[in-house]
Amino acid sequence: MAATRSGWRYGLLAALLLAGGADAAVLPEDRADLLYHSYDGGGVEVSGPSLLVRKSLGDSVSVYGNHYVDTVSSASIDVLTTASPYADERTEQGAGVDYLRDGTTLSLAYTNSDESDYKADTVSFDISQDMFGDLTTVTLGYSQGNDKIGKSNDPAFAATATRQHYRVGLSQVISKNMLLALNLETITDQGFLNNPYRSVRYLDPLSALGYSYEPEIYPATHTSDAVTLRARYYLPYRAAVYGEYRRYGDTWGIDANTWEIGYLHPWRENWLLEFRLRQYSQEAADFYSDLFPRQQAQNFLARDKELSTFSSRSLGVTVSYDPGLHWNFIERTAFTLSLDHIQFNYEDFRDLTKAATPGSEPLYEYTANVLQLYVSLWY
């Protein structure tokens, strides 16, 4: 299987290098975005700023830098049942460069993420080629990540994980009003992959609650495949509709489907409205259980709700306003407010804050609100 995967990767790379006849591509726009983000749901509040600045250097190079902060305050269902509420901060710094030559764009990026008990470094390389008279763009990418995991209540704990991403993308002009994009990504992880704080519960007749906890144990390897198909269509009165579908599967037994549809509507000269619906559903990992029958019931154990069977639905709206301001080197500005409301419904993860016979507690569910407020400058 691994040989087959390598085969098509090298095949696509060779094809990309052989293909010619492409017209000139373009570099991304020079722009700066300052974003304030806020997530509030399930007892978790995460907020902070993000700054993304991109600038071209001459006609063939564009560089960018990103600074991102998550300030976390958590009293989630996991924390309430097995630990104490906590606060933490995660800072992410990133930088990248794009080099354009004829119809080929080479991209190199580095990202560092730092929080008190988790550090991650990721290096990415992508090559993109326009072909068939600029109607088709093929992209190949690879990323490698190295993570260092600690544990705040155990200074002696130290673990590592490595991650490798392989990406292939194809974007295609279908007609003068329609675009399609197909993306495939395989990700392989190796090392310490579970959360060092989380526990699983098992039936324990000696416990007053009827159950006890023991640490999670995940496999040390994880490989996933995802394929996403996107379509976007331009409507005759200057508006656009889009749709997106992602199919996902991995070696832990998780199968997931994601659907998203949206509509963009420019209004008057200065406004842009967007409405979207997103549906996500997944089947649980093979080693997930809300309640194991006994201690060490199997070699791998998880009661992480992100690995359970659940679905979520979200409704989002974005309003963007361009006041027509331009001065000095600033060519355009925009102010954007975006809101998403998400409903999570778990099918085999129970709410242990409600006392009941073990295994018959009500199923857990919660809603979350996601706010983004940002200003964008083009220069």
Place this chain on the structure above:
Amino acid sequence: MRRAATPLLIVAALALGGCAIEPWVAPYERANLSDPIMSFSRDPVSASYMNHVHEVREGARGAGSAGGGGCGCN
């Protein structure tokens, strides 16, 4: 055998990019496609953030619109 032939077929098909192919959408017909509302990544800073929001709460990952490191999800 069929799988082994797939990379060669892809190479052959894409190598045809070196030949002259008449674009079925001419450059002067691409005004609608170049409108910002047709961009798959209109606001990268927002797309990257929403990708992170989903990935830390869902089992699925990858083939999204943006990348990033770290977790922030404990």
